[in-house]
Amino acid sequence: MQLALSFSALLASVLFVLSATDSGVQAAPAKRARTVTLPLTRLHQNRGDVHPQVLLQQHINRSQRRIARMRGVAPPSKRELEQNLAKRLYIPAGGRPGKVQKRFNRVGTKGSVSLVEEDDDAKFEPFAKAAGRKGKGKGKAGTAGANSNAGGNSGAAASASGLTPANAPTANNSLGLAIEAQDVGYIATIQMGTPPRDFNILMDSGSADLWVGAENCQSESGGDCGNHTFLGPQSSSTFTDTNKQFQVTYGTGNVQGDIIQDNIVVAGLALNAHTFGVATAESVDFSSDSVPFDGLMGLAQSTLSEQGVLTPVEALAQAGLIGDAITSYKISRLADNKNDGEITFGGLDPTKFDASTLVTFDNVATDGFWEGAMDGVTVDGQDTGLQGRSAILDTGTTLIVAPPADATAVHQLIDGAQDDGQGGFTIPCNTNASVALSFGGQEFAIDTRDLVFAQADATGTNCVSGISSGQIVDDVTWLVGDVFLKNAYYSTDVTKNQISLAKLV
Structure with a gap:
């Protein structure tokens, strides 16, 4: 076998591995319990110097750990996963990376190790393709162009690192799902607090906790939690702290903070004094300016909830605002240029x-x-x-x-x-x-x-x-x-x- 990765790709990949190794996450046997969390998405930028074979192994490694956590068995050790990744660094002659289109996954079985992290823009900026980004904060809408088979996205779609706004939903009790980057994530806008303000929330079918950043949120990397919208007693007159804490650890990030009660409105449906979380500490995976959402809504069954509370859809059903605790998803493909993504609560569209x-x-x-x-x-x-x-x-x-x-x-x-x-x-x-x-x-x-x-x-x-x-x-x-x-x-x-x-x- 011949080492055919470019030097920068190899160095970037090794640095990513070391970053994951230094995270201190232990590959302890998993408990089959309510700690399983599988975030729908996490922000990742395009990295043109990371070879697709390495990218593939990242996803395989994460999937293996995810499945182990789901099934309540010990996951593959960090060493085993690193060895799998090291094998991927050796590819056949002629396999030098070209200009490829990639779709990065948000991941996060609770407590898992995500080998080859792609999140820390500051650390790995020399290896990133800066031309593939469109500013910071909540980002700008991307533009879809002609379709391409390789990677399932057009060149224009591949360069979109912000949000592509969704069309207006076509059903009651629904929210449009904006597309993040190259089909990386799906984000809706809900209202929180009094007076109500808009929050961009990542809709996650696999976890069961709702949280947004707190007004006093601090990034684990130092400083505040970036260019986001925050919730707390200064901005909401109905904000009540329960004096209980929560923590959620995802494969590529974590948050911790306080369990609170405040008013929220989801697709026009009002839940007063709903119980959820505000994050007082976020990893850079969530606190970075480049992350275009303010929090995350988990919509699996509440048996997974770290906060020990009903998910919003379950609370809506309990309050009689919807007939059943149903969540329905139409996930868009950016390359289709339809922007018709939608999440519907209480039924199907x-x-x-x-x-x-x-x-x-x-x-x-x-x-x-x-x-x-x-x-x-x-x-x-x-x-x-x-x-x-x-x-x-x-x-x-x-x-x-x-x-x-x-x-x-x-x-x-x-x-x-x-x-x-x-x-x-x-x-x-x-x-x-x-x-x-x-x-x-x-x-x-x-x-x-x-x-x-x-x-x-x-x-x-x-x-x-x-x-x-x-x-x-x-x-x-x-x-x-x-x-x-x-x-x-x-x-x-x-x-x-x-x-x-x-x-x-």
Whole structure:
């Protein structure tokens, strides 16, 4: 094998590893409890000097730890994950990185180690592509251009580091989901305090705590918590501190602070004296000026809540403001230039999906996340023989991670696919392969732009597949992230403990 990474890419990757190693997070056995948190998104800037093979290993490592935490088993050790990453630094001759399009994932199983951090702009600015950024604070809207198969984004989309505003929602009790950067995250605006003020909130289907920065918020890197909107007694006359504390640790960041009560308005629905958190301390992952949101709303089941309170959607249902604790997501793809992302509370928006394709199935998870039976997998209509599988549907995961034998079975049916021997696969960048997953008797095809994760080399011929293999607890459980979920209308129902999927229109 030949070391084919550029010097700056290699140095940046090593520095990222050292940063993760120095974080002091221990790879202790996980407890299967309410501490599982899977943030939908976290801000990451584009780093043109990080090779896509290294990027792929980051996602594989994170997925492995995420699955271990979900299943309540000891995750791979930090040393094991670092060794996996080190192997990725050695790539075939000719694999020198070119100008590639990448989509960075926000991650964060509670307490996990995210190897090769991409968050600390100040530390790694020499290796960043400054031209791919559009200022600080809440950012400027990006512009989508012509579609590209490699990476699923256009060049214009790839340069968007701010927010692309959503169109007005088409259903009651709904909020538009602004697109952050290259489909990195989805952010809505809610109101908090008295008088009510707007807060940009990242909508997270996999955690269960609502928090925003406190007026006295301090960054762990020193100084205040950046160019954000904060909540506290100076700005809200209805703010009440309960004198209780909370802490949430994500894979690439953490917050801690006070549990408080104040008025909030979500999609026009008012919750007075709602209990949630204000962060008095944030890691740079949240406090940086480049982060375009003020807080995070977790919308999994409240059994995951570190604050021990109802999620907003559960509180809305309890108050009778919505019929059921349902949260529905239409996640946009920036390259489509539709900007029709939307989150709906209490029901589904029938204008976003084909009603004849709607299927509903039981949530089989017991710890508050969402998992259902997956009937089968096909490639170009050919059955892979993978029946009796279970899929954890997680908007906080970028890739689809399948057990090794299953991932191999899928790629054997994709012309030109190759196993890299380390959990990843390459596929032709111009592939027309149609991979589809089935739930509730309904088949959902994955857009080829999502299947093609990023260019694997400078030739533009080989690309990294959006489906990888991971050491999952058993041989039948998949972790299904946004590579799939951007291709379906996704709805979760806490009241009935069910999941719904439908084809988009």
